[in-house]
Amino acid sequence: MKKIPYGIINYKTLIEENYYYVDKTMYLEKLENVGKTLFYLRPGRFGKSLFESMMYYLLI
Numbered sequence: 001m002k003k004i005p006y007g008i009i010n011y012k013t014l015i016e017e018n019y020y021y022v023d024k025t026m027y028l029e030k031l032e033n034v035g036k037t038l039f040y041l042r043p044g045r046f047g048k049s050l051f052e053s054m055m056y057y058l059l060i
Contacts, residue, residue: 009049011057024051025058 005019014021031038042048 005050009053011050011054014050024054027051028055028058031055 002018002020005014005021008014008019011021013019
């Protein structure tokens with residue numbers, strides 16, 4: 001059974017330790033076309049750091 005990743009912001013940890021994760025890779029192409037600077041206007045606990053970590057591990 002998969003665990004819920006409350007407070008975990010590292011994508012690699014989610015995958016290696018079998019946490020539940022909703023894939024958001026469909027947004028990568030859109031973000032690449034936006035430009036060099038991204039500004040997230042979201043309150044805390046909305047997955048901004050985890051999304052950035054996912055992008056890092058998928059693009060290296």
